[in-house]
Amino acid sequence: MKFQTKNVHFSNKKNEPIRSKVTPIYQSSAFTFKSLQELEAFYQGEGNYLYSRVGNPNTDELGHAVAALEGAEAGVATSSGLSAVLVSILAVASAGDHIIANDDLYGGTFQLIAKELKEVGIESSFVSFTDREMIVKEIKPNTKVIYSESVTNPFLRVENLEQIVEVAREFKLISLIDNTFATPFLCKPHEDGIDLVIHSATKYIGGHSDVTAGVVVGSQELIKKVNQKLGNLGANLSPFESWLACRGLKTMSIRMEKQSNNAAKVAEGLVSLSGVNKVFYPSNLSPKGNGAMVTIELDESQCDIERFINGLGWIKLVPTLAGVETTVSYPIATSHRALDTEALQMLGITKGLIRISIGIEDDQDILDALSEAIKESNL
Numbered sequence: 001m002k003f004q005t006k007n008v009h010f011s012n013k014k015n016e017p018i019r020s021k022v023t024p025i026y027q028s029s030a031f032t033f034k035s036l037q038e039l040e041a042f043y044q045g046e047g048n049y050l051y052s053r054v055g056n057p058n059t060d061e062l063g064h065a066v067a068a069l070e071g072a073e074a075g076v077a078t079s080s081g082l083s084a085v086l087v088s089i090l091a092v093a094s095a096g097d098h099i100i101a102n103d104d105l106y107g108g109t110f111q112l113i114a115k116e117l118k119e120v121g122i123e124s125s126f127v128s129f130t131d132r133e134m135i136v137k138e139i140k141p142n143t144k145v146i147y148s149e150s151v152t153n154p155f156l157r158v159e160n161l162e163q164i165v166e167v168a169r170e171f172k173l174i175s176l177i178d179n180t181f182a183t184p185f186l187c188k189p190h191e192d193g194i195d196l197v198i199h200s201a202t203k204y205i206g207g208h209s210d211v212t213a214g215v216v217v218g219s220q221e222l223i224k225k226v227n228q229k230l231g232n233l234g235a236n237l238s239p240f241e242s243w244l245a246c247r248g249l250k251t252m253s254i255r256m257e258k259q260s261n262n263a264a265k266v267a268e269g270l271v272s273l274s275g276v277n278k279v280f281y282p283s284n285l286s287p288k289g290n291g292a293m294v295t296i297e298l299d300e301s302q303c304d305i306e307r308f309i310n311g312l313g314w315i316k317l318v319p320t321l322a323g324v325e326t327t328v329s330y331p332i333a334t335s336h337r338a339l340d341t342e343a344l345q346m347l348g349i350t351k352g353l354i355r356i357s358i359g360i361e362d363d364q365d366i367l368d369a370l371s372e373a374i375k376e377s378n379l
C-alpha cells in the first residue's frame with residue numbers, strides 16, 4: 001500500500017467480529033473476564049484488554065496506525081506530546097544517566113529535560129546539532145540518549161538524521177527524534193535508523209485542534225519498555241481522545257500536501273516585504289513538501305509587534321499549531337516563555353519572532369492577511 005492509502009485504511013483488528021466501518025469508542029475503564037483461567041491467560045500474553053490505563057482498543061489503534069505510517073514495528077499513544085517525550089526518555093534512561101540534546105527545541109521539551117529530569121537525577125547538555133564535533137565533545141561516559149526534532153521549533157532547521165544515527169551507533173546511545181512538525185508524510189526517522197520517534201498528536205496527526213495526545217513508535221522491544229513506563233506513570237490517552245486523533249489522522253496526507261504547498265507560497269511572498277528581517281522555511285525536508293510552518297523575524301525598529309498581531313484579522317493568535325486554520329504564535333510569550341534572557345539570547349528568540357502555522361485556506365488570502373498586518377505595523 002502507498003502512504004496515502006495506508007493513511008486511511010487502518011483499524012483495530014480486534015474489532016473485526018463486530019464489523020463496524022469505523023472503530024467504535026471503547027469508553028470503558030476496564031474489561032471483563034469469564035473466568036480466572038481467562039484472566040490468567042491475559043497475564044500470559046493471550047487475550048485482549050484488562051484495564052484502559054495499560055491498554056485500550058482505541059489507543060492501540062492510534063499507536064498502530066502511526067507505527068505503520070512511520071515504518072515501525074510498534075507504537076503507543078500517550079496523554080500528550082510532552083508525556084510521549086517523558087515516557088520515551090524514562091524508558092531508556094534513569095538517575096545518573098546523561099542526555100545530549102539539540103539546543104533548538106520546543107520550549108516545553110527543554111523545560112522537561114533541563115528542569116524536571118534534572119530534579120530526578122538525569123543530567124543533560126544542550127548544544128547546537130549543526131556541527132558533529134560539538135555533539136561529540138559533549139558526550140560523557142554516562143550519556144545514554146541523543147535527542148532532537150526532525151524539524152526544529154521555532155527555527156525550522158531540518159535535522160541531519162544520518163549524523164544522529166551515526167553518532168548514536170558509534171557511542172552506543174539511544175536516539176530519540178520528535179517528528180511532530182514533519183509528520184510521517186514528510187519524514188520517517190525510524191526508517192533512517194532512529195530508535196524512538198515521538199509525536200505531539202495534538203498537532204498534524206489530530207489536525208483539528210480538538211485533541212491533546214502523543215504517540216511514540218519504534219521497535220517492539222523498546223515500545224514494550226515505553227508502554228510499561230506509560231502504565232506505571234498513568235500517562236495513558238483516553239479512548240475518546242484516541243478516537244478523535246484517529247479520525248483526524250485519516251486526512252493527514254491531504255492536509256499536509258495542501259498546507260505545505262500553501263506554506264511554500266506564503267514563505268516566498270513574505271521574503272520581500274518591508275519590515276521582515278528573515279523568513280525561516282526549510283528547503284530540504286522532502287520531495288513531497290517542506291512542511292506547513294513558517295517563522296518570520298520582524299524588524300523591531302520598523303514594526304510594532306502588537307499592532308501586527310492586532311492587525312491580523314481572521315488569522316488568530318494561538319499558542320499552538322497545525323490546525324486546518326492559519327494561526328500565529330509568539331514564541332517569546334508562549335512556547336519559550338519559561339526561558340531566561342540568557343537562554344532566549346542563546347537560542348535567538350527575539351521579540352520580533354513570529355511563528356506562523358499555515359492552514360488549508362486559499363494561499364493568496366493568507367499572504368494578503370499577513371502582508372496587510374505587516375504593512376499596518378510599520379512605524
Ligand SMILES: Cc1ncc(COP(=O)(O)O)c(C=O)c1O
Pocket residue numbers: 080081082083106108109149153178180181199200201202203212213214320
Ligand atoms: C515539537 C513539539 N513537541 C512536543 C510538544 C508537546 O506536545 P503537547 O502539547 O501535545 O504535549 C509540542 C507542543 O507544542 C511541540 O511543538
